[in-house]
Amino acid sequence: MGHREELLDGAAQCLYDKGFGRTTARDVVAASGTNLASIGYHFGSKDALLTEALLRATSAWGEELDRALAEPGTTPATDPDRRVEDTWSRVIGLFSTQRRLWATHVEALAQAERLPELRAKLAEAQREVREGLALTFHTLPDDDPEAADRRVHVLGAVYQALLTGVMVQWMLDPDTAPTGVDVAEGLRAIAERADAFA
Secondary structure (H helix, E strand, O other), X not given: OOHHHHHHHHHHHHHHHHOOOOOOHHHHHHHHOOOHHHHHHHHOOHHHHHHHHXXXXXXXXXXXXXXXXXXXXXXXXXXXXXXXXXXHHHHHHHHHHOHHHHHHHHHHHHHOOOOHHHHHHHHHHHHHHHHHHHHHHOOOOOOOHHHHHHHHHHXXXXXXXXXXXXXXXXXXXXXXXXXXXXXXXXXXXXXXXXXXXX
């Protein structure tokens, strides 16, 4: 393993242990067994290194999420309500296994206001997540690419808001955070309310 990978691994450990705002370049050097010059050579700055380490960890969680969403589950395809419950239960199960990652991610969101490069990278990743979530839950029309793009944007944004909101609730208070059953029940109630106005 080269210095670049060692730095990324050390930075990820520091993110989990100290957080984005409290990690120094010397912390990363100590955790990675490299030297200060390596940070500048490979990444340009400590913040760029921490951003890359965060995005790499988030991407790995995204792969876990994709696997969880792709699982067929035990619910028959004819029962969409139960499929929603099963899917969100699998997603919520991932929050407990990656708690440190999501605490780091939330902290990084707060740091993004002061770090334009971090903000740009997180915004780019957000766009990819939106598309992935929309395509996971919905089949889009092939005959109207503009309408399909709009639908991906809207659906992806709503699913991402739901995913992030549930994750934050699980981080703060897992005992009262929504379960997969709660999410499905809430979505049904929202759909019923929308039908009443249709």
